[in-house]
Amino acid sequence: MHIDLSERTALITGASGGIGRQTALALTRSGAHCVLMARQLDRLGEVAKEAPDDSMTLCPVDLLDEAQLNNALSSLDRHIDIIVHCAAPTFAYNKLHALSQEDTHQQFQVGIHSMTQICAKLLPEMMVKRWGRVVLVSSLSAQLSGRGAAHYNMVKAAQESLARSIALEYGRYRICANTLRLGPIDGPRLAQREQTYPGSRQKMLDKSPSKTLPTPEEVANVIAFFCSTYIAPVNGATLDVTASTHLNPMW
Numbered sequence: 419m420h421i422d423l424s425e426r427t428a429l430i431t432g433a434s435g436g437i438g439r440q441t442a443l444a445l446t447r448s449g450a451h452c453v454l455m456a457r458q459l460d461r462l463g464e465v466a467k468e469a470p471d472d473s474m475t476l477c478p479v480d481l482l483d484e485a486q487l488n489n490a491l492s493s494l495d496r497h498i499d500i501i502v503h504c505a506a507p508t509f510a511y512n513k514l515h516a517l518s519q520e521d522t523h524q525q526f527q528v529g530i531h532s533m534t535q536i537c538a539k540l541l542p543e544m545m546v547k548r549w550g551r552v553v554l555v556s557s558l559s560a561q562l563s564g565r566g567a568a569h570y571n572m573v574k575a576a577q578e579s580l581a582r583s584i585a586l587e588y589g590r591y592r593i594c595a596n597t598l599r600l601g602p603i604d605g606p607r608l609a610q611r612e613q614t615y616p617g618s619r620q621k622m623l624d625k626s627p628s629k630t631l632p633t634p635e636e637v638a639n640v641i642a643f644f645c646s647t648y649i650a651p652v653n654g655a656t657l658d659v660t661a662s663t664h665l666n667p668m669w
């Protein structure tokens with residue numbers, strides 16, 4: 419099976435992060451032009467250095483800033499065929515009553531409002547072209563509600579709902595919207611956690627029924643498939659991309 423995304427342009431939020439970065443590289447390998455969105459321009463530049471010349475456009479944006487996002491979307495000089503939403507702020511775990519209001523605001527703004535803003539701007543153009551793909555990167559938290567992360571859990575559940583609404587309302591324009599529900603990923607976030615809590619990676623591997631965790635590269639390949647023509651019969655779906663950890667929840 420060959421995934422051909424030449425002639426397609428993908429907007430990837432969180433493109434400087436573990437999964438967004440690998441997604442951008444995977445989509446570029448399939449021929450897409452990628453617009454990389456995140457705050458840290460230097461990190462976006464590092465991603466672009468790994469890809470062929472002129473295959474990526476850097477779009478530094480703080481998704482907490484609605485005006486900045488609106489300007490960036492209005493300044494795009496390419497039609498966007500594909501949206502992949504990977505951006506997610508980090509936060510301090512705590513019980514609901516003790517969660518920081520600031521963290522809660524950031525989760526909702528980056529996880530839901532910015533995506534709604536992006537869709538409102540770009541879906542009409544996809545309708546005209548009668549083709550589009552939207553992939554939201556969610557988490558097992560949407561279903562299992564991880565402790566100390568009520569805001570994150572709510573946002574991930576809302577993202578799955580958003581994909582279903584897009585599928586329902588835009589499916590007739592050959593626009594597919596789906597959600598990938600991830601468990602722990604063997605990437606930079608876990609490496610960071612390992613520094614604070616040594617041994618946590620091994621604990622997760624031990625609890626995983628398959629004794630493996632997906633890597634960002636593996637997740638990116640699944641995302642590329644969800645951006646392809648092959649996904650046409652799958653719309654409004656949520657897929658567990660967990661290497662089986664959803665069968666043995668870790669929290």
Ligand SMILES: NC(=O)c1ccc[n+]([C@@H]2O[C@H](COP(=O)([O-])OP(=O)(O)OC[C@H]3O[C@@H](n4cnc5c(N)ncnc54)[C@H](OP(=O)(O)O)[C@@H]3O)[C@@H](O)[C@H]2O)c1
Nearest residue numbers: 432434435436437456457458480481505506557600602603
């Ligand atoms: N890694 C896992 O184990 C795991 C598990 C389940 C679900 N997920 C989901 O998978 C997705 C990708 O995760 P990841 O592991 O790649 O995370 P990551 O490495 O921490 O990357 C997060 C990305 O979000 C961007 N971001 C954060 N706040 C932003 C803001 N205000 N404006 C614009 N961009 C912002 C960051 O870029 P800047 O800092 O440059 O802005 C970064 O590119 C997330 O939705 C996450 O919830 C991950």
